[in-house]
Amino acid sequence: MFAKEVLPPDTASASTFVHVLAENLGHPEGGCTFIQEDGREHFLSWSELSREAMRRGRLLLRSGLRKGQRIALVVPEQQEFVLTFLGAVSVGVIPVPLYPPMDLGRIEAYREDAAAILRAAGAHALLMPRSLADLLAPLLRAVEGSRAVVLEEFFAEPLGEGTPQPEAILPDDVMFLQFTSGSTGAPKGVRVTHAGVLANCAAVISALRLERGRDRGVSWLPLYHDMGLIGFVLAPLVARCPVSFLPTLRFALSPRVWLETVSRERATVTFAPNFGLALAVKDTPARELRRLDLSCLRVVGCGAEPNHPQTLRSFAAHFAAAGLRPGTMVPCYGMAEATLAISFGEIGVPLALDAVQKEPYHASGLARPASKAELPEAQVEFVPCGRSIAGHRILIVDDDGNPLPERHIGEVVFQGPSVAAGYHGDAEATRRSFTPDGLRTGDCGYLAADILYVTSRKKDLLIVNGRNHDPQTVEWAAAEVDGLRKGNVVAFTRPGRATEEVVIVAELRRGDAATVARQVRGHIQTKLSLSVADVLLLPPGELPKTSSGKVKRSTTRQQYLEGTLRGGARSGRAAHRPSVHPR
Ligand code: 1ZZ
Numbered sequence: 001m002f003a004k005e006v007l008p009p010d011t012a013s014a015s016t017f018v019h020v021l022a023e024n025l026g027h028p029e030g031g032c033t034f035i036q037e038d039g040r041e042h043f044l045s046w047s048e049l050s051r052e053a054m055r056r057g058r059l060l061l062r063s064g065l066r067k068g069q070r071i072a073l074v075v076p077e078q079q080e081f082v083l084t085f086l087g088a089v090s091v092g093v094i095p096v097p098l099y100p101p102m103d104l105g106r107i108e109a110y111r112e113d114a115a116a117i118l119r120a121a122g123a124h125a126l127l128m129p130r131s132l133a134d135l136l137a138p139l140l141r142a143v144e145g146s147r148a149v150v151l152e153e154f155f156a157e158p159l160g161e162g163t164p165q166p167e168a169i170l171p172d173d174v175m176f177l178q179f180t181s182g183s184t185g186a187p188k189g190v191r192v193t194h195a196g197v198l199a200n201c202a203a204v205i206s207a208l209r210l211e212r213g214r215d216r217g218v219s220w221l222p223l224y225h226d227m228g229l230i231g232f233v234l235a236p237l238v239a240r241c242p243v244s245f246l247p248t249l250r251f252a253l254s255p256r257v258w259l260e261t262v263s264r265e266r267a268t269v270t271f272a273p274n275f276g277l278a279l280a281v282k283d284t285p286a287r288e289l290r291r292l293d294l295s296c297l298r299v300v301g302c303g304a305e306p307n308h309p310q311t312l313r314s315f316a317a318h319f320a321a322a323g324l325r326p327g328t329m330v331p332c333y334g335m336a337e338a339t340l341a342i343s344f345g346e347i348g349v350p351l352a353l354d355a356v357q358k359e360p361y362h363a364s365g366l367a368r369p370a371s372k373a374e375l376p377e378a379q380v381e382f383v384p385c386g387r388s389i390a391g392h393r394i395l396i397v398d399d400d401g402n403p404l405p406e407r408h409i410g411e412v413v414f415q416g417p418s419v420a421a422g423y424h425g426d427a428e429a430t431r432r433s434f435t436p437d438g439l440r441t442g443d444c445g446y447l448a449a450d451i452l453y454v455t456s457r458k459k460d461l462l463i464v465n466g467r468n469h470d471p472q473t474v475e476w477a478a479a480e481v482d483g484l485r486k487g488n489v490v491a492f493t494r495p496g497r498a499t500e501e502v503v504i505v506a507e508l509r510r511g512d513a514a515t516v517a518r519q520v521r522g523h524i525q526t527k528l529s530l531s532v533a534d535v536l537l538l539p540p541g542e543l544p545k546t547s548s549g550k551v552k553r554s555t556t557r558q559q560y561l562e563g564t565l566r567g568g569a570r571s572g573r574a575a576h577r578p579s580v581h582p583r
Contacts, residue, residue, distance in 0.1 A: 011238050015171045016194040020238055021090055024050040032236070033244040034079040035261070042079060046240060049083070056087025056155055058163045063154070065124060067092030067167040070177060071149075072123040073224075074114070074132060076100040078245045080151055081223050082233055084127060089175055091166040096121045096177045096189065097224035101135060103529045111139040117179050117187045118143040121424060125149045171195035177424050178226050178336040180468060189424035190336040199417035200339040201235040203389035207344040208269060208299055208330075210239045215298070217243040218267040220251035220258050220276075225466075227304050230340040231271060241269075255279040256288065259319070263292045271301035271332075273466035274308055277315040278498030286321070295323035299347055303332035305463040306454065307383040308497060309353050316351075326350045333385035333454055337439055339418040343394065343452045345386035354453055355379045365409035367446045367453065382453040385445075392416030393438075394452055396445065401437060409446045411458055413438040460553050462493050463500055464530065471553065477527045478504050478535075481519045483511035488543055492557040494533070501533035505556050505565065508537040542566050 014020045024046040031045035044052075065071065071088055073095050075081040081097075088095040098117055101110045118126065118139070127149045128136050140146050175197055177189035204210075217236060221228030236243045244265050251258050259280055262270055272280070277300075284292075302312065312329050320326070327348040334341040345351070358380050360366040370379040388394040395403050396410040404410045415438035422430035433440050442459030445452055462469040471491040479486040488507040493500035504520060517535040524532050542565070544555040559565045 011240075014198060014238075016169050016173070017089055017175055017197060017234070018092075018169050018194075020198075021050045021053060021086060024237060024240065025054075027240060030240060030242050032082070032242060033265075034082075035244060035246050035250070037247055037250065041244075044079065046237070049086070049237075052083050053086035054090045055159060056083055057090035057093070057166065058159055059155060059157060060088060060093050061091050061166060062159070062163045063149075065093050067169070068094065068174075069124045070094045070096050070121045071125045071127055072096045072098050072114075072118050072121060072146075074098045074100050074126065074128045074136060075151065076132075076247075076249075077129065078223055078247065080129065082245075084151065084155070085176070085223075085229075085233075092169045092173060094174050094176055096123060096179065097229065098179070099222065099224045100132070104135075106527060106529060107135060109527060111136070111142070113187075115139045115142040117189070118146055120187050120426075121177055121179075121189050127151055127154070169194065171198075172421070174421065174424075178229075178420075180336050186426075188426060188429055191421040191424050192336070192339055193421050196339040196418050196420055197230065197234055198238070199391070200230065200341055200389070201238040203391060203418065204231065204235045204341050204344075205239045206390050207341070207386075208301075209347065210235070210241050210269070212240050215239075215241045215268045216265060217241060217269045218246065218258070218262045218265055219243060219270065220246040220248050221271065222248045225304075226334070226336045226340045227271060227273075231301075251276070255283040259284065259292055259294060259322070262297060263294055263322070266296040268296055269299045269301070270297065271299075271303070273304040273499070274302060274306065274311050275465045275499035277302060278308075278311050281311075281314055281318045282498075284318070289319070289322040292319070292322035294319055295325060297324060297328050299330050300324070300328050301330045301332050301344075303334060303385070304466050305499060306495070307331050307385075308495065309381050309383055310497060312351060312383060331383050331385050333443075333452060335441060335443075337420050337433060337441070338414050339420055341389055341418075342392070342412075342414050342441075343386045343388050345384055351383065353381045353383060354448065355381050361409070367407045367409060367448065367455075382455060385452045385454050387450050388414075388452070389416075389418070392418060394447065395438065396447055397437075401435075404446075407446050407448050409444055409455055412441040412443045412445050412452065412454065414441060415439070460492070462491060462502060464493065464502060465499050469528070469530065474502065474504070474524060474528065474530065477524050478506060478520050480527075481516060481523050483509055483516040484520065484537075485509055487551070488540075490543065490551045490553050490556045492553055492560075494557075494561060496533065502530060503534045503536070503557075503560060504532055505536045505538065505543065505560060507540050507543050509540065513537045536560065536565065538566060 027046040034042045085095045123146050125147050130150050130152050133150050171194050174191045175194045179187050179189050219232035223229050327350050331345045333343045355370040356367040357370045360368050393415045395413040398410050419439045422434050444456045445454040460471045474491040475489040478489045484506045490505045520535045521532045544552040
């Protein structure tokens with residue numbers, strides 16, 4: 001089998017993650033370092049980590065939970081998260097990672113979102129630290145049959161006699177549910193299997209050429225998201241490559257701590273979405289660069305949201321002064337439905353952006369290479385997302401699912417053993433995305449010399465600072481402002497330097513346009529903690545709609561970027577570079 005060829009020999013025989021944990025039990029010589037909020041470090045060897053995870057798994061069984069039942073985890077502290085997540089996995093109980101509440105001002109909205117996920121998952125329990133128990137307990141009232149479990153009390157118990165034996169776990173069993181926002185407002189739980197995780201971990205290890213004894217990771221990525229969880233917890237456990245975990249909050253408060261940690265720990269591999277790269281540049285003034293030595297890095301992976309050419313260039317140029325070597329920036333592309341990674345750029349090769357002619361790109365979906373003579377305004381540049389991971393295949397298809405030739409833009413389809421087993425409890429959505437011909441990603445792009453370029457999204461999804469938001473939630477929140485009406489509001493994103501920026505276009509029914517636009521920005525900030533870059537209010541009847549009266553998001557966006565919407569008042573900045581990286 002493909003996975004066995006590239007996995008380290010002792011984990012290569014694993015057919016489920018339970019085998020990986022069992023194998024790690026015998027390895028006290030390396031492990032993971034969990035950096036605390038106050039900077040102190042706590043080291044857990046591979047064997048300590050696996051032993052404690054298995055103990056926790058048995059305690060879950062003793063409490064009456066059984067293989068196949070789901071437990072939601074709201075656990076901000078990384079070490080606790082990892083041990084509890086792996087504990088559930090070790091006995092076949094299915095963990096469902098949830099993002100923790102970040103803003104007390106919108107705890108009600110958080111409870112609603114979390115309750116929707118718990119209901120969709122059919123969660124039997126919600127596990128959380130004592131510090132969140134009072135805050136989260138009320139959301140369980142909205143979820144029938146789910147109980148609260150406080151980590152500190154539950155896992156403090158000794159195992160004792162009479163703990164039931166775990167049932168056998170098979171490669172096609174679901175290992176965990178990864179929730180993503182759908183475009184309809186309904187959360188969707190991706191069924192990630194043991195076999196899918198092992199196939200994807202093997203592919204990540206092979207693409208990044210991870211070597212035991214040489215490589216070391218540093219990550220601040222949240223563990224409730226696939227890139228942090230699979231990329232920096234599960235793949236390193238398979239490869240037994242040490243990782244230092246930096247709390248996400250520490251990065252958020254002071255982004256420069258990320259590369260300081262890389263430099264101190266002599267890390268070789270680290271990853272961030274585009275916005276993380278931009279924040280690191282902004283937060284590390286030139287005079288601080290002398291304190292860093294980034295010559296240890298082999299891979300700075302960047303993915304999970306569109307990579308902006310200028311952000312990658314400025315990161316590479318800025319940190320070159322701290323020893324960052326050329327060819328370390330490795331763009332990558334993936335999604336939860338593919339378990340994690342779909343493609344990676346090549347390590348050690350400086351990035352070659354693809355400049356294509358703007359006119360055929362817009363008019364007929366063709367990515368024709370631009371000639372040197374072409375003016376910059378007549379070109380569009382795309383960042384390569386690299387080649388398909390080994391043992392898998394990427395196709396580009398038209399609207400009817402027919403494969404398209406090179407440099408034709410269509411939907412990205414992904415085939416191979418990493419594709420997940422559908423959405424939990426949603427047969428209709430599963431049928432649409434997980435087709436016999438492969439995974440329909442909902443992303444658009446083209447292939448050139450087997451390299452994938454992701455150009456835009458077919459699915460309506462807003463990705464801001466690495467987090468996915470469904471447009472409907474934002475539109476409904478906007479429509480709560482007096483003067484706008486539900487059904488006449490459109491939310492989408494436009495390219496920005498650091499991350500995509502949210503734009504709202506709506507019809508104004510009554511009131512002063514400038515005031516209403518300001519209120520919309522304020523309301524969305526308060527309600528969803530999301531900053532809106534531009535609100536454009538149109539006279540009634542001007543918003544592009546289908547014949548049945550539904551708003552046309554992509555047409556509205558296209559016209560907005562081209563500047564052809566018959567605009568009224570706005571609050572915010574107009575699009576600054578509408579011609580570059582159109583999405
Ligand atoms: P999610 C050792 N998108 O974001 C570490 N990448 O999943 C290995 N759009 O389901 C780590 N350009 O939340 C390997 N480059 O969102 C990491 O996000 C490999 O629209 C990358 O459909 C994993 C990313 C996982 C992730 C998926 C959606 C996609 C797409 C967008 C992700 C992108 C990108 C443009 C990229």
